Amino acid sequence: MKLVVAANLLLALLLSGGCLPAWTSDTKGHMFGYDDHNGPSHWAEEYETCAGKFQSPIDIEEHLVTQVRLPPLHFHGFQSEPISSTVTNNGHTVMLQMNMSKMASVSGGPLKGNYLFTQLHFHWGYNDSVGSEDTINNHTFPLELHIVMYKENYGTFENATHYKDGLTVLAVFYEIYETENQVYSEIVQLLPFVTMPNSQHQLKKLITLDSLLPMTKHLYFTYNGSLTTPPCLEVVTWIEFKQPILLSHYQVEAFRKLKSREGLMTHNFRPVQPLSGRPVWFNVADDMSHEKRGHDSAANPLETSYVLVSFFVLLLSVLER
Ligand SMILES: *[C@@H]1O[C@H](CO)[C@@H](O)[C@H](O)[C@H]1NC(C)=O
Numbered sequence: 001m002k003l004v005v006a007a008n009l010l011l012a013l014l015l016s017g018g019c020l021p022a023w024t025s026d027t028k029g030h031m032f033g034y035d036d037h038n039g040p041s042h043w044a045e046e047y048e049t050c051a052g053k054f055q056s057p058i059d060i061e062e063h064l065v066t067q068v069r070l071p072p073l074h075f076h077g078f079q080s081e082p083i084s085s086t087v088t089n090n091g092h093t094v095m096l097q098m099n100m101s102k103m104a105s106v107s108g109g110p111l112k113g114n115y116l117f118t119q120l121h122f123h124w125g126y127n128d129s130v131g132s133e134d135t136i137n138n139h140t141f142p143l144e145l146h147i148v149m150y151k152e153n154y155g156t157f158e159n160a161t162h163y164k165d166g167l168t169v170l171a172v173f174y175e176i177y178e179t180e181n182q183v184y185s186e187i188v189q190l191l192p193f194v195t196m197p198n199s200q201h202q203l204k205k206l207i208t209l210d211s212l213l214p215m216t217k218h219l220y221f222t223y224n225g226s227l228t229t230p231p232c233l234e235v236v237t238w239i240e241f242k243q244p245i246l247l248s249h250y251q252v253e254a255f256r257k258l259k260s261r262e263g264l265m266t267h268n269f270r271p272v273q274p275l276s277g278r279p280v281w282f283n284v285a286d287d288m289s290h291e292k293r294g295h296d297s298a299a300n301p302l303e304t305s306y307v308l309v310s311f312f313v314l315l316l317s318v319l320e321r
Pocket residue numbers: 009084085086097098099
């Protein structure tokens with residue numbers, strides 16, 4: 001178990017959802033970044049896949065999505081407190097990793113198989129009107145969370161990156177609100193400890209994954225795309241929750257005070273990429289899994305009465321014969 005955790009952490013550090021840490025020796029020349037000389041328009045010079053046809057992020061046009069009824073998503077261990085967690089500034093983003101006795105995982109929805117948690121990180125912009133990678137009807141959000149997970153069957157994160165269905169990323173959008181979000185204060189308070197690139201900090205108060213997700217988890221967009229950082233591998237099933245989480249302006253501003261090797265990390269989002277005819281689905285199926293996590297997972301009363309009415313209609317038609 002220890003070995004598996006250690007191996008996964010190592011691989012997470014090496015590949016970490018495409019967010020390559022700044023301290024890995026760079027055999028390919030320059031490090032990628034978000035500035036004029038090393039930004040997204042240059043990535044394909046060193047990482048060919050970044051010029052691929054099925055890249056992320058994308059603009060999701062709500063009038064073009066296909067409404068689908070997928071099986072419920074199942075979150076395992078999202079409410080468990082990790083044994084320990086580490087926050088890292090890797091020079092490209094701020095990332096959170098966890099040791100758990102049983103690693104958190106997700107299954108169901110569009111996924112075939114079980115996907116294990118690797119790390120989560122954020123993308124943001126120069127000001128509150130930009131920052132998210134994906135956009136909805138060309139609307140950008142000030143911040144976006146990516147929870148990176150790999151398919152358990154592939155054994156390791158690294159191995160999973162060789163398969164089309166190797167990874168899933170759960171994405172959350174944020175909007176600015178006038179008051180602070182208490183849950184996210186826990187994350188924001190950690191940022192000053194990792195201002196410098198390559199710095200790490202152990203968390204005292206342990207954060208659960210569930211506390212970072214929106215209440216409504218059954219309404220989401222899903223499509224097949226890529227990592228949004230080099231090597232831009234096209235191996236990601238994206239799951240993007242529709243309900244944004246509210247943060248204050250100052251909470252988002254705190255991310256912009258982190259530093260990369262180039263100076264302030266004012267922005268780290270990749271612009272949207274061509275859809276190239278890919279379908280985007282929007283799940284409209286109710287989450288009937290009855291997991292005890294708030295009102296949103298309760299059965300839809302309309303649907304319940306519909307089932308009851310159907311049952312009586314059926315009963316009557318049988319009795320009439
Ligand atoms: C996981 O535990 C190991 C051993 O206790 C520790 O060295 C490592 O920093 C921990 N990782 C995280 C992400 O907390």
